[in-house]
Amino acid sequence: QKEVEQNSGPLSVPEGAIASLNCTYSDRGSQSFFWYRQYSGKSPELIMFIYSNGDKEDGRFTAQLNKASQYVSLLIRDSQPSDSATYLCAVNNDYKLSFGAGTTVTVRA
Amino acid sequence: GAVVSQHPSRVICKSGTSVKIECRSLDFQATTMFWYRQFPKQSLMLMATSNEGSKATYEQGVEKDKFLINHASLTLSTLTVTSAHPEDSSFYICSADRYGESSGANVLTFGAGSRLTVL
Numbered sequence: 539q540k541e542v543e544q545n546s547g548p549l550s551v552p553e554g555a556i557a558s559l560n561c562t563y564s565d566r567g568s569q570s571f572f573w574y575r576q577y578s579g580k581s582p583e584l585i586m587f588i589y590s591n592g593d594k595e596d597g598r599f600t601a602q603l604n605k606a607s608q609y610v611s612l613l614i615r616d617s618q619p620s621d622s623a624t625y626l627c628a629v630n631n632d633y634k635l636s637f638g639a640g641t642t643v644t645v646r647a
Numbered sequence: 648g649a650v651v652s653q654h655p656s657r658v659i660c661k662s663g664t665s666v667k668i669e670c671r672s673l674d675f676q677a678t679t680m681f682w683y684r685q686f687p688k689q690s691l692m693l694m695a696t697s698n699e700g701s702k703a704t705y706e707q708g709v710e711k712d713k714f715l716i717n718h719a720s721l722t723l724s725t726l727t728v729t730s731a732h733p734e735d736s737s738f739y740i741c742s743a744d745r746y747g748e749s750s751g752a753n754v755l756t757f758g759a760g761s762r763l764t765v766l
Contacts, residue, residue, distance in 0.1 A: 572754075580760070581740045581758060584754055584756070634681070637690045637691045
């Protein structure tokens with residue numbers, strides 16, 4: 539079983555819509571969770587992180603964490619063409635980040 | 648904000664040669680840096696944890712004699728791919744952990760990555 543699992547996509551959404559990305563993890567002891575965005579040929583850049591159960595909002599992005607279900611998600615509201623990228627879910631285990639394979643998002647203008 | 652500089656961004660070398668990649672933390676001290684490798688359309692795989700002043704900790708399956716890591720100062724870690732072969736062609740990315748006062752958390756910041764092509 540992979541440590542961090544994501545749907546690979548591609549996820550295609552029209553401009554202005556909400557993109558919903560899901561991630562599950564296997565280590566119940568994981569404490570911190572991160573979402574990174576990676577454009578093709580570039581290194582990842584942090585979007586946001588979440589530690590506590592519930593929702594955390596930052597601009598057009600909302601992260602949701604449910605530790606009981608070992609599930610973390612990312613919502614992108616008012617999606618823009620510039621949001622087209624691969625989104626990586628990362629989970630902190632023993633001070634090391636484990637990454638999911640990423641979900642590719644395409645926002646159609 | 649925290650900046651991690653990585654050099655070179657691209658390198659092409661012949662099979663059997665060695666390649667050195669540098670990773671610098673520009674505005675903070677990094678006692679720990681991490682080296683990742685990413686093959687096309689795959690996720691980042693942690694290769695090793697680089698510790699300032701001590702030996703690196705390698706992940707299972709990563710050859711420490713092939714991927715030499717040196718972390719001689721608080722702002723510089725290097726990865727040397729020795730006797731490179733075509734299967735070593737990949738995107739190598741370094742990162743450093745930094746506590747952010749605005750975020751109140753330790754956050755991993757990535758360098759821009761180095762694309763290695765071994766002919």
